Amino acid sequence: MSHKIAVLPGDGIGTEITEQAVRVLTALGLDLDVQSAPVGGAAFDAHEHPLPPATLDLARNSAAILFGAVGDWKYDSLPRELRPEQAILGLRKALGLFANLRPAILYPQLANASSLKPEVVSGLDILIVRELTGDIYFGQPRGVRQVEDGPYKGDRQGFDTMHYAETEVRRIAHVAFQAAQKRAKKLCSVDKANVLETSQFWRDIMIAVAAEYPDVELSHMYVDNAAMQLVRAPKAFDVIVTGNLFGDILSDEAAMLTGSIGMLPSASLNSSNQGLYEPSHGSAPDIAGQNIANPLATILSVAMLLRYSLNEAGQAARIESAVQAVLEQGLRTADIHESGTTKVSTSQMGDAVLKAL
Amino acid sequence: MSHKIAVLPGDGIGTEITEQAVRVLTALGLDLDVQSAPVGGAAFDAHEHPLPPATLDLARNSAAILFGAVGDWKYDSLPRELRPEQAILGLRKALGLFANLRPAILYPQLANASSLKPEVVSGLDILIVRELTGDIYFGQPRGVRQVEDGPYKGDRQGFDTMHYAETEVRRIAHVAFQAAQKRAKKLCSVDKANVLETSQFWRDIMIAVAAEYPDVELSHMYVDNAAMQLVRAPKAFDVIVTGNLFGDILSDEAAMLTGSIGMLPSASLNSSNQGLYEPSHGSAPDIAGQNIANPLATILSVAMLLRYSLNEAGQAARIESAVQAVLEQGLRTADIHESGTTKVSTSQMGDAVLKAL
Ligand SMILES: CC(C)[C@H](C(=O)O)[C@@H](O)C(=O)O
Numbered sequence: 001m002s003h004k005i006a007v008l009p010g011d012g013i014g015t016e017i018t019e020q021a022v023r024v025l026t027a028l029g030l031d032l033d034v035q036s037a038p039v040g041g042a043a044f045d046a047h048e049h050p051l052p053p054a055t056l057d058l059a060r061n062s063a064a065i066l067f068g069a070v071g072d073w074k075y076d077s078l079p080r081e082l083r084p085e086q087a088i089l090g091l092r093k094a095l096g097l098f099a100n101l102r103p104a105i106l107y108p109q110l111a112n113a114s115s116l117k118p119e120v121v122s123g124l125d126i127l128i129v130r131e132l133t134g135d136i137y138f139g140q141p142r143g144v145r146q147v148e149d150g151p152y153k154g155d156r157q158g159f160d161t162m163h164y165a166e167t168e169v170r171r172i173a174h175v176a177f178q179a180a181q182k183r184a185k186k187l188c189s190v191d192k193a194n195v196l197e198t199s200q201f202w203r204d205i206m207i208a209v210a211a212e213y214p215d216v217e218l219s220h221m222y223v224d225n226a227a228m229q230l231v232r233a234p235k236a237f238d239v240i241v242t243g244n245l246f247g248d249i250l251s252d253e254a255a256m257l258t259g260s261i262g263m264l265p266s267a268s269l270n271s272s273n274q275g276l277y278e279p280s281h282g283s284a285p286d287i288a289g290q291n292i293a294n295p296l297a298t299i300l301s302v303a304m305l306l307r308y309s310l311n312e313a314g315q316a317a318r319i320e321s322a323v324q325a326v327l328e329q330g331l332r333t334a335d336i337h338e339s340g341t342t343k344v345s346t347s348q349m350g351d352a353v354l355k356a357l
Numbered sequence: 358m359s360h361k362i363a364v365l366p367g368d369g370i371g372t373e374i375t376e377q378a379v380r381v382l383t384a385l386g387l388d389l390d391v392q393s394a395p396v397g398g399a400a401f402d403a404h405e406h407p408l409p410p411a412t413l414d415l416a417r418n419s420a421a422i423l424f425g426a427v428g429d430w431k432y433d434s435l436p437r438e439l440r441p442e443q444a445i446l447g448l449r450k451a452l453g454l455f456a457n458l459r460p461a462i463l464y465p466q467l468a469n470a471s472s473l474k475p476e477v478v479s480g481l482d483i484l485i486v487r488e489l490t491g492d493i494y495f496g497q498p499r500g501v502r503q504v505e506d507g508p509y510k511g512d513r514q515g516f517d518t519m520h521y522a523e524t525e526v527r528r529i530a531h532v533a534f535q536a537a538q539k540r541a542k543k544l545c546s547v548d549k550a551n552v553l554e555t556s557q558f559w560r561d562i563m564i565a566v567a568a569e570y571p572d573v574e575l576s577h578m579y580v581d582n583a584a585m586q587l588v589r590a591p592k593a594f595d596v597i598v599t600g601n602l603f604g605d606i607l608s609d610e611a612a613m614l615t616g617s618i619g620m621l622p623s624a625s626l627n628s629s630n631q632g633l634y635e636p637s638h639g640s641a642p643d644i645a646g647q648n649i650a651n652p653l654a655t656i657l658s659v660a661m662l663l664r665y666s667l668n669e670a671g672q673a674a675r676i677e678s679a680v681q682a683v684l685e686q687g688l689r690t691a692d693i694h695e696s697g698t699t700k701v702s703t704s705q706m707g708d709a710v711l712k713a714l
């Protein structure tokens with residue numbers, strides 16, 4: 001039976017990078033039904049909504065979604081619910097994509113790209129498991145109201161609700177422990193349990209679930225300390241698990257440690273292994289349409305798609321090896337170019353990966 | 358009239374470092390009434406509470422508080438409300454210390470200490486203005502409850518409330534704009550307005566207050582991006598203003614960029630310029646009592662105390678110059694020692710600063 005794959009290119013460089021990734025995906029000889037739909041600003045322009053019903057339907061009915069990137073300055077003045085990034089939030093929520101896997105890997109060939117000293121980051125390979133459908137992102141009530149008592153009585157107040165239910169914490173805990181089992185078996189749960197009730201609750205459940213994974217070493221760290229330790233000694237981490245808000249911050253910080261965010265894929269999975277795959281970088285409207293963006297994060301997202309949603313680990317490894325090979329050949333898009341290497345365009349990078357396959 | 362100063366040494370290295378800082382403070386020839394009281398774990402041991410009434414009274418009745426550090430593994434199993442760090446939260450709340458000033462400065466003499474490449478961080482001088490009494494830290498309601506409807510109905514759930522009232526955002530905005538006016542006149546407000554109502558509310562007020570400071574250039578950045586940009590190009594920032602939770606994370610990340618957190622002071626002020634001054638580092642129980650801790654962050658906190666609470670900018674500058682001088686002399690405590698410099702103890706460092714005054 002053919003696998004249905006939804007391709008949502010989005011805005012900015014999204015079109016160019018997904019184009020190369022789709023070339024790679026369709027070159028593997030698998031039985032796939034690949035269909036595209038607009039999302040983000042592009043969808044707003046065409047259908048007045050960043051996540052039109054037809055796009056959402058296509059996503060729902062697909063085994064996996066390959067997502068480019070969304071966003072552009074020109075949508076900044078839209079009301080929040082119509083802005084491009086609402087499409088991502090909407091897809092996560094509608095498909096229950098609760099498990100976000102964000103590897104931060106520094107390829108040895110790109111060690112110089114980092115703003116950190118080579119000895120601090122060379123060989124970096126950490127995995128951040130971010131919970132993606134709970135926390136303060138979707139918590140109700142939220143809004144703007146009048147303060148009813150206390151020192152600010154009568155004042156206007158913006159407010160949001162952070163929360164995690166036991167089921168939500170348990171299922172992300174299992175994802176994280178199982179990911180750690182396949183790696184160096186060290187899991188660090190990041191929270192703010194010295195201040196937040198949600199965090200203390202999260203921590204207690206992490207400790208309870210740990211009993212089922214005696215081979216994994218669980219530690220706990222406050223989020224402020226984690227933000228520091230990622231700068232000081234990132235290689236001390238193996239797998240980090242954390243909530244939606246802290247995960248948003250720490251996964252981006254960790255990605256930037258590598259200096260080559262154009263190389264980093266991500267996966268967002270639900271409990272049936274349906275997944276959304278996207279590069280960790282954004283839509284970079286400033287360089288869109290110039291054929292200079294780095295397609296490798298999106299191509300590596302295809303590898304994650306094959307591994308997690310299509311159960312094709314062998315094909316995933318083929319793509320990952322091909323990417324390694326093009327780096328070995330010295331091919332670099334502008335974002336990771338340095339002297340002594342060959343600067344290539346988006347499509348030339350796609351060509352090279354196809355050739356290396 | 359003599360100024361009353363409360364000294365709360367706390368736990369771990371708190372005693373040693375405040376001792377040196379008090380020597381420096383009392384050597385200036387000012388008319389001061391310096392009184393000490395226990396706080397944190399030390400106060401729990403003596404009075405079964407991390408912030409006993411007598412300590413709180415002393416703090417309330419002082420012009421300024423010099424705070425060491427609190428915390429030790431041995432209090433980890435206490436219920437949250439009795440743990441050492443509750444003393445800090447209690448003091449902030451009771452005294453209304455809403456404005457936290459956290460400089461992240463890399464002294465040229467210590468450029469090697471950073472895990473970042475020298476060209477990325479040398480000359481780093483940013484100021485983080487963190488709101489300290491609002492946000493999700495004290496927001497009600499909070500706790501653990503049963504979910505009443507939706508997919509997790511019947512589940513237990515941990516929850517917290519994030520909120521900011523207009524008055525709270527306005528007053529921290531004024532502190533931040535005024536700080537920026539005295540520096541490079543660039544203010545970056547960090548929020549998560551693409552997701553949080555509290556953040557959109559915060560951003561709208563920042564924009565409104567900006568009208569009163571036409572000489573300051575206001576920009577906005579999402580917190581995930583800020584965590585990245587601090588790693589990529591920290592020198593692009595001048596002053597950052599943000600809420601309590603994001604400020605907790607970003608100020609620690611920024612501090613660690615310098616690699617010498619033993620050098621970084623902080624101030625927490627209320628609207629009458631009463632303030633709590635403390636080093637940015639923790640209580641380091643592992644090295645307590647060994648006379649090897651770095652007292653300079655605490656000594657530089659005394660300089661902030663003089664500047665902000667006693668209006669003695671000249672005396673503050675004297676201390677800052679003395680610290681520069683001892684660094685120039687090549688004196689280093691263990692945390693910042695490198696070959697070619699002279700390793701000194703906590704008290705020797707205090708001696709050297711006194712001599713340089
Ligand atoms: C665009 C935004 C809503 C989103 C988030 O905060 O989750 C993004 O930052 C991400 O990490 O995918």
Ligand SMILES: CC(C)[C@H](C(=O)O)[C@@H](O)C(=O)O
Nearest residue numbers: 194195224442443445446605
């Ligand atoms: C100890 C803790 C409650 C505190 C905070 O989160 O504010 C600390 O991390 C700080 O930044 O002073």
